[in-house]
Amino acid sequence: MNPFRRFETIVAFRFMREGLTQTLLIVFGVALGCGVIIFMSALLAGLQDNVVRRTLSFQAPIVILAPDQVARPLRDGSRESVTAQIQPRSQQLRSVDQWQKVQATVAGIPGVIGVTPVVTGPGFAGRGEARKSVSITGIDSSSYFDVIALPEKIVAGRHEPGPLDIIIGTELAKDLGTAVGDKMTLTSATGVASVLTVTGIFDFGNKGVNERNVYVTLRTAQNLLDLVGGATSIEVRVLDPFAAETIAQSIRADADLEVDSWIRTNAQFFSAMAAQILANTLIRFFVGLTVALGIASVLVVSVVQKSKEIGILRAMGTARAQVLRVFLVEGAFMGLVGALAGALLAWGFLLLWRGVATNADGTPMFIVVIQPSLFVIACAGATLVGILAAVIPARRAAQLDPAVAIRG
Amino acid sequence: MVDARAAAATLRLERVRKSYGAGTPLEVEVLHGIDLTLQRGEFAALIGPSGSGKSTLLNVIGLLDPPSGGKLYLEGQDTGALDEGEATRLRGRSIGFIFQYHHLLPAFTALENVMMPMLAARGALDDAMSEAAAALLQRVGLTPWRNQKASEISGGQQQRVAIARALAMQPALVLADEPSGNLDTENADAVFDLMRDVNQASGTTFLIVTHDPRLAHRCDRIVELVDGRIVSDAPNREVVRRG
Numbered sequence: 001m002n003p004f005r006r007f008e009t010i011v012a013f014r015f016m017r018e019g020l021t022q023t024l025l026i027v028f029g030v031a032l033g034c035g036v037i038i039f040m041s042a043l044l045a046g047l048q049d050n051v052v053r054r055t056l057s058f059q060a061p062i063v064i065l066a067p068d069q070v071a072r073p074l075r076d077g078s079r080e081s082v083t084a085q086i087q088p089r090s091q092q093l094r095s096v097d098q099w100q101k102v103q104a105t106v107a108g109i110p111g112v113i114g115v116t117p118v119v120t121g122p123g124f125a126g127r128g129e130a131r132k133s134v135s136i137t138g139i140d141s142s143s144y145f146d147v148i149a150l151p152e153k154i155v156a157g158r159h160e161p162g163p164l165d166i167i168i169g170t171e172l173a174k175d176l177g178t179a180v181g182d183k184m185t186l187t188s189a190t191g192v193a194s195v196l197t198v199t200g201i202f203d204f205g206n207k208g209v210n211e212r213n214v215y216v217t218l219r220t221a222q223n224l225l226d227l228v229g230g231a232t233s234i235e236v237r238v239l240d241p242f243a244a245e246t247i248a249q250s251i252r253a254d255a256d257l258e259v260d261s262w263i264r265t266n267a268q269f270f271s272a273m274a275a276q277i278l279a280n281t282l283i284r285f286f287v288g289l290t291v292a293l294g295i296a297s298v299l300v301v302s303v304v305q306k307s308k309e310i311g312i313l314r315a316m317g318t319a320r321a322q323v324l325r326v327f328l329v330e331g332a333f334m335g336l337v338g339a340l341a342g343a344l345l346a347w348g349f350l351l352l353w354r355g356v357a358t359n360a361d362g363t364p365m366f367i368v369v370i371q372p373s374l375f376v377i378a379c380a381g382a383t384l385v386g387i388l389a390a391v392i393p394a395r396r397a398a399q400l401d402p403a404v405a406i407r408g
Numbered sequence: 409m410v411d412a413r414a415a416a417a418t419l420r421l422e423r424v425r426k427s428y429g430a431g432t433p434l435e436v437e438v439l440h441g442i443d444l445t446l447q448r449g450e451f452a453a454l455i456g457p458s459g460s461g462k463s464t465l466l467n468v469i470g471l472l473d474p475p476s477g478g479k480l481y482l483e484g485q486d487t488g489a490l491d492e493g494e495a496t497r498l499r500g501r502s503i504g505f506i507f508q509y510h511h512l513l514p515a516f517t518a519l520e521n522v523m524m525p526m527l528a529a530r531g532a533l534d535d536a537m538s539e540a541a542a543a544l545l546q547r548v549g550l551t552p553w554r555n556q557k558a559s560e561i562s563g564g565q566q567q568r569v570a571i572a573r574a575l576a577m578q579p580a581l582v583l584a585d586e587p588s589g590n591l592d593t594e595n596a597d598a599v600f601d602l603m604r605d606v607n608q609a610s611g612t613t614f615l616i617v618t619h620d621p622r623l624a625h626r627c628d629r630i631v632e633l634v635d636g637r638i639v640s641d642a643p644n645r646e647v648v649r650r651g
Contacts, residue, residue: 001532005532006531006532007528007531007532010533014513309513309514312512313513313524314496315470315472315499315505316500316525316528317499317501317528317529318496318500318528319493319497322528322531401472401473403467403472403473406472
């Protein structure tokens with residue numbers, strides 16, 4: 001049945017048209033409120049997405065490591081510790097036990113979309129007199145790029161290192177005065193050295209990473225770090241970065257391994273993000289409440305203004321439920337139309353923001369994600385708020401005594 | 409024992425009382441045991457001084473206000489047994505109202521005002537409703553004004569729209585509360601004639617509250633209410649003779 005031919009819709013729309021200024025004002029109010037909510041949510045989502053993307057561009061969401069070596073306390077026959085103080089053991093560079101098996105097992109976990117072995121250790125990069133301490137990262141080109149988007153970050157040369165190649169960051173290249181094609185020496189902390197050719201320069205947009213990280217093949221790193229056949233860590237990429245900790249826990253539960261998720265290693269960032277989400281939720285709540293009170297107050301006034309008409313309608317056989325629905329339709333309509341107008345407003349502002357908030361090079365400061373679902377949720381939410389706000393005035397209208405209402 | 413004629417009556421009131429502030433020290437009884445029967449097709453006037461309880465009686469008969477005591481039968485149905493929803497449905501189906509100040513819905517056109525009782529009863533608009541409302545407006549001579557807003561036509565025309573609206577559901581009983589009280593003599597006569605025509609053509613029962621003795625004396629029967637009691641109830645001829 002056509003809803004626009006229903007009694008409630010016809011009466012509600014006519015009532016709203018009769019008080020057009022009042023209706024337009026509240027629709028404008030709802031539009032502003034809804035626009036603010038959508039704009040803020042999109043901005044925050046964009047900001048979060050941007051930070052997450054930047055963080056995960058050089059860091060795997062999950063890193064599996066060999067368990068820490070622990071000092072064994074000396075015990076006597078009674079199994080009581082005889083040492084007064086146990087000094088923690090210094091950690092050596094060790095391979096994950098049976099890393100190939102671990103890699104295969106983890107690859108089968110739902111939600112995991114990339115697994116790669118990595119050999120990491122300290123070293124020095126030198127050219128001529130210049131020497132810089134670096135973190136040597138040995139990668140398996142066939143799987144590493146499924147986890148870390150290194151190819152996207154290459155600003156010069158190529159992304160796949162050969163056995164005698166090295167890929168360095170822009171900052172290190174600047175410090176050492178090297179360019180693609182230059183030779184440099186890479187020395188491990190144990191003193192093993194190798195002369196390598198710079199075949200690529202990357203820029204992760206992070207000074208520390210650009211200064212510290214160097215990429216060589218897995219085999220080269222194994223030789224330099226004296227870890228032949230080993231892998232110091234397994235790096236894992238997951239479909240939903242926010243599910244990383246859950247997946248890490250499941251890996252941790254199944255094997256005696258040290259498993260770190262980026263959520264644990266970036267705890268401060270997540271606590272800041274949680275505070276931001278809470279602040280945004282509070283703002284949304286209070287804006288929603290203001291919108292609801294606005295709709296409710298307009299409808300309360302409308303019920304008073306229309307009490308005679310309601311009395312007449314009741315006298316001619318209109319049921320209480322029908323009167324109730326008239327005002328619920330009004331509330332829903334004001335919420336929905338206000339939300340649609342607010343969505344348009346927010347969309348316009350977001351496009352404007354994209355154009356205004358730019359970096360020095362003209363690229364967007366951060367990508368604002370305009371998700372259709374956000375608009376749908378906001379519109380549905382505003383309609384619901386409209387209906388809920390209308391409940392009290394609608395009940396009041398339905399309870400009006402027709403004889404009293406007609407007398408005025 | 410109720411005789412067959414009384415049982416078939418459009419309206420029957422038995423010792424109907426109405427009090428306000430019941431159960432409080434301020435309780436006031438406005439109607440004191442009203443007995444009244446209106447047969448199908450009757451055209452009766454309800455007269456009485458201001459404050460005699462005429463409007464209260466009309467509200468009780470119109471199921472807008474429940475009686476505090478007694479029995480009220482509408483088309484043989486005991487209305488005391490009905491809940492609020494059933495009473496509303498019965499009111500919409502069986503009773504038409506004509507008010508002194510017409511009480512049309514100003515936001516709607518003349519045609520829409522006449523359609524409104526049908527729309528409320530059926531829940532949604534259909535073409536038959538529009539045709540029926542147009543026919544009623546034609547009957548009251550307002551076809552040229554059918555699409556005018558209720559607020560844009562004259563007082564006499566508004567009252568004729570109100571009559572058409574009261575007849576929309578083909579009710580058994582029309583209650584008119586001083587329908588010509590706000591009109592000049594010419595329009596008052598025209599409205600009265602229209603109600604009379606409807607009564608004679610369709611057999612609809614009319615109970616008309618009026619302060620105008622001239623119009624009251626044009627009714628078939630005159631019921632006089634004083635201080636919440638019926639003090640006289642007689643066919644028009646007797647009233648005229650007594651006067």
